[in-house]
Amino acid sequence: TAVVEHTFVVSQVNMVHLCKDTLVTVVNGQLPGPAIEVTEGDSVAVHVVNKSPYNLTIHWHGVKQRLNCWADGVPMITQRPVLPNQKFTYRFDVSGQEGTLWWHAHVPCLRATVHGILIIRPRHGAISYPFPKPHQEIPIIIGEWWDLKDLGQVDRHLRYYVADDYFKASTINGKLGDLYNCSGVVEEGYKLDVEPGKTYLLRVLNAALFSEYYLKIAGHKFIVVAGDANYVSPYTTDIIAIAPGQTFDALVVADASPGRYYMVAMPNQPPKPDYQSPVLPTRGILHYSNVAGGSRSGDVPMSPEMPDNHNDMLSFYFHGNLTSLHHPRHLPVPKRIDERLFITLGLGSVCRQGQSCERGAESDEVIVVATMNNISYELPTVSRPLLEAHYQNPSNIDWLQELPDVPPRVFNFTDNSLIPTGPKEEQLEPTSKAALARRFRYGAVVDVVFQSTSMLQSESNPMHLHGHDMFVLAQGSGNYDMQRDVAKYNLVNPPLVNTVLVPRLGWVAVRFIADNPGIWYMHCHYEFHLSMGMIALFIVEDGPTANTSLPSPPVDFWTDGNDNNVMAY
Numbered sequence: 277t278a279v280v281e282h283t284f285v286v287s288q289v290n291m292v293h294l295c296k297d298t299l300v301t302v303v304n305g306q307l308p309g310p311a312i313e314v315t316e317g318d319s320v321a322v323h324v325v326n327k328s329p330y331n332l333t334i335h336w337h338g339v340k341q342r343l344n345c346w347a348d349g350v351p352m353i354t355q356r357p358v359l360p361n362q363k364f365t366y367r368f369d370v371s372g373q374e375g376t377l378w379w380h381a382h383v384p385c386l387r388a389t390v391h392g393i394l395i396i397r398p399r400h401g402a403i404s405y406p407f408p409k410p411h412q413e414i415p416i417i418i419g420e421w422w423d424l425k426d427l428g429q430v431d432r433h434l435r436y437y438v439a440d441d442y443f444k445a446s447t448i449n450g451k452l453g454d455l456y457n458c459s460g461v462v463e464e465g466y467k468l469d470v471e472p473g474k475t476y477l478l479r480v481l482n483a484a485l486f487s488e489y490y491l492k493i494a495g496h497k498f499i500v501v502a503g504d505a506n507y508v509s510p511y512t513t514d515i516i517a518i519a520p521g522q523t524f525d526a527l528v529v530a531d532a533s534p535g536r537y538y539m540v541a542m543p544n545q546p547p548k549p550d551y552q553s554p555v556l557p558t559r560g561i562l563h564y565s566n567v568a569g570g571s572r573s574g575d576v577p578m579s580p581e582m583p584d585n586h587n588d589m590l591s592f593y594f595h596g597n598l599t600s601l602h603h604p605r606h607l608p609v610p611k612r613i614d615e616r617l618f619i620t621l622g623l624g625s626v627c628r629q630g631q632s633c634e635r636g637a638e639s640d641e642v643i644v645v646a647t648m649n650n651i652s653y654e655l656p657t658v659s660r661p662l663l664e665a666h667y668q669n670p671s672n673i674d675w676l677q678e679l680p681d682v683p684p685r686v687f688n689f690t691d692n693s694l695i696p697t698g699p700k701e702e703q704l705e706p707t708s709k710a711a712l713a714r715r716f717r718y719g720a721v722v723d724v725v726f727q728s729t730s731m732l733q734s735e736s737n738p739m740h741l742h743g744h745d746m747f748v749l750a751q752g753s754g755n756y757d758m759q760r761d762v763a764k765y766n767l768v769n770p771p772l773v774n775t776v777l778v779p780r781l782g783w784v785a786v787r788f789i790a791d792n793p794g795i796w797y798m799h800c801h802y803e804f805h806l807s808m809g810m811i812a813l814f815i816v817e818d819g820p821t822a823n824t825s826l827p828s829p830p831v832d833f834w835t836d837g838n839d840n841n842v843m844a845y
């Protein structure tokens with residue numbers, strides 16, 4: 277094993293797309309940011325130098341950070357944010373995991389441009405994948421191009437109803453592609469050179485703030501072999517459905533007749549009438565090179581046939597078809613259950629003054645928030661990171677509000693007859709804001725059912741848990757019904773993920789083992805739900821021994837809170 281070191285200088289640079297000069301915050305001048313490539317078991321040290329005007333942290337999405345919650349990178353939960361002109365070093369190991377993960381800024385919206393891929397290769401001598409060794413490995417990072425001047429400062433509330441805030445293009449590896457042009461200038465697209473007969477491993481990441489994507493390559497199939505750095509049984513498909521936060525590894529064999537083929541990433545959008553937004557796909561080209569008799573690069577590339585952009589059933593099937601590969605790294609699903617949570621995901625309203633608003637209140641008095649069990653997460657301004665306070669004495673954070681096992685009352689579930697049809701403001705449940713948390717005994721086996729509600733009739737929810745992987749036991753449409761649906765659970769080979777897609781108007785059931793002491797974010801990876809409070813803290817208590825307890829923090833974590841305008845605790 278080795279220590280892999282990187283320096284990430286976060287700064288603002290100008291990028292020109294669609295004839296518009298835009299100031300974007302990026303790492304080392306690149307979009308996407310630098311890839312981190314390591315071998316399982318390596319230690320990683322990343323020195324973050326903040327030359328941007330924003331307070332920020334970097335989160336290592338999907339890295340389990342076992343007994344190392346301190347490096348998880350969530351502001352005021354695990355650390356103080358890195359202020360402009362400050363430096364901060366993250367140190368963590370990547371052991372017991374292999375595959376594709378990623379890293380991103382963990383402050384609202386900034387991750388649209390502050391992100392990159394994190395690749396963990398198996399340790400054994402020559403690479404030992406549970407599939408034929410690919411000729412080449414290719415990151416495919418899907419993103420969105422926003423031309424907002426100050427993406428780091430987007431107002432968290434309501435703004436996503438404003439059409440101007442919609443992204444302007446989709447991207448593959450930072451390139452917009454030839455579907456976009458202005459004043460006669462065609463945007464450059466991503467180009468992948470392949471050799472006939474060779475196999476490529478695509479490491480696909482959805483780093484977008486907003487959209488689920490469908491990915492297709494004309495004339496080619498994918499063999500999906502992993503998701504979220506866990507191997508899956510090889511699954512052959514002509515389409516990949518990927519939600520924000522997810523990663524999939526897929527083999528592509530260059531077995532078509534040598535030529536040029538479009539690779540298209542298209543947002544999978546919620547149905548009308550909510551979304552009249554433009555369809556903004558991006559395309560790159562798969563180009564056969566090294567072809568005997570010369571390549572035919574003059575040919576018009578072949579286009580894949582894309583589904584309707586409102587078709588969410590293909591995504592439902594794609595996710596439902598994945599099973600875990602039998603592999604020494606994968607633990608069996610525990611059969612015991614210690615805790616059950618039923619979490620409804622919704623939108624709600626609070627009054628600007630802070631109390632809850634009645635239905636029908638004047639819309640300018642109402643702030644739209646995103647909720648779990650009808651409570652929207654909001655952390656008061658605190659004097660030091662919660663993890664630090666918790667480490668000193670768990671009772672220091674007794675004031676957090678307990679996430680209830682079940683919603684306060686059964687309301688607006690996805691019974692189609694209950695879907696309100698009035699103006700948006702009238703569909704919103706009055707709700708409240710709180711610092712929402714749930715404590716788990718070390719080693720507890722926890723079942724969670726996530727239920728989308730009719731408040732989210734138009735949206736799916738990619739739910740992400742820090743510090744743990746979750747077994748995906750089952751998904752369904754409509755309302756979850758325990759009597760009926762428990763029988764559908766896959767307890768044999770459920771896939772393991774860090775980000776699970778809760779289908780629009782449906783539910784998903786997961787199981788995880790709370791075996792990593794610390795305070796972990798659990799949230800929707802759809803940026804606007806995240807910014808609007810669809811978050812809870814999962815607190816895993818210490819176990820009985822040193823290797824089941826949170827160790828002391830790295831020395832540089834201890835600094836005194838010195839801000840007067842904060843809640844002392």
Ligand code: C2O
Pocket residue numbers: 335337380382521740742797799801
């Ligand atoms: Cu990828 Cu809490 O995030």
